[in-house]
Amino acid sequence: MPAPIIKVDAISKSFGTFKVLDGLSMQVMPGEKLALIGPSGSGKTTILRILMTLEKIDGGHIQVDGEQLYHMERNGQLLPADERHLARMRQKIGMVFQLFNLFPHKCVMDNVTLAPMLTKGVARAAAEKRAMELLDMVGLADKAKAMPAQLSGGQKQRVAIARALALSPKIMLFDEVTSALDPELVEEVLNVMRKLAAETDMTMLLVTHEMGFAHDFADRVLFFDRGRIVEEGKPDEIFRHPKQERTQSFLKKIIAAGHRV
């Protein structure tokens, strides 16, 4: 059995007096597609943000691809990671945000090529060639020269996915990537993710409220509540036969709200 690509060990994190993550532990295998579900404030987005180093942790350890994320080993001691270590670790991870976070002053092409050129020293021609392949993959090859403000929400999110992929991360984090979209635009983004899952062996973690998609897409579903994983299992187990009462009541609420499971 291969080693896990992500090992989260007893992570705690508080915002003020509110404990978002309460000794959270989890493991993700290489290539695994993981869906993180749960009520808001349950810590599922926070753990994604922690993996992207957008938040600091209060305690615990995280190992990504065999190396400590927030710590460095120096002479057998674990020290807090410095900026250089974090920058090296970030190369392994990419993230797509709920609100796209495109750079509004740059055209689609420049949004995608900026990071590879700056952080990996890729030449412009090579970066643009790769960007065109990625834009083609997300179905936006004809929008390379468009500005983000000219795109629909679904198109923006597909650009954001291409932008994250341009750095060829081993792990991709998707944080409620369809939550800000009009209902008719959700499917075009989900299709890109399906394609990505089918064509690559990337490890993918997604926080989502699209239960139907989570059911079809994920190898494993984690149900979060109050900063802990309450229940985990295959999609069928979680969605059809949830064991925990909290999972059952959450799913009931979601279905009552009109979500397809």
Add this chain to the structure above:
Amino acid sequence: MSRLPRTTANDRKSYTQMTQWSGYLGLILQGALVTIELTLMGSVLALIMAFLAGMGRVSRFFVVRAIATAYIEFFRGTSIFVQLFWAYFVLPFAGLSLTPLQAGVLALGLNVGAYAAEVVRGAILSVGREQYEACTALNLGRWQGMRHVILPQALLVMLPTFGNNAIELLKATSVVSLISLADLTFQAQVVRSQTGSTLMPFLSVLIIYFALALIISWGVRTLERRMARGLDGVRI
């Protein structure tokens, strides 16, 4: 028999007056050139100081923040007259003798730069947190993100207020007449004392200051329009 009008004594008088006026106007225009020169050079220095101090204010390093804050508070908190007098009359005692022009540019640039530094800081902070987070997620370094993502967006926020600052600087250039630099205001006073006319010199400088301010406004607006291109979804 001549039908040509004769030159009368009266005509001759008004002709001499006219050449005198044009000579005086020449003086005032020379003053205007000095004012423009001061405004341009002062603005360049102010811009440099604004970015140094404004970015210093958001630095990670306490010492950098402290130096930037001290500079801003000091130059906003003391009068530009006093700063000019220091630059021109006091610095020589420290072994640094400046020409009136140098002293003027130094005082104006440092003074307005302090105000503009707060504009830079405010604009940098106005760029949404999600843009910083996108930079982190794309693994851009602090400076790379600042240079390619944050500053280009912040610049658009800074521009209108920079226009204000530049006009303030233009008007503040008149203080250099106090260290006998022959700018617009200085020349107006020269003309006034030589001709005894008050209205003509002061009216001309009023118009010239106003015209210069209009040019600055127009220039900044044009720049703003060009930089905003594409951001609102309309590609021009």
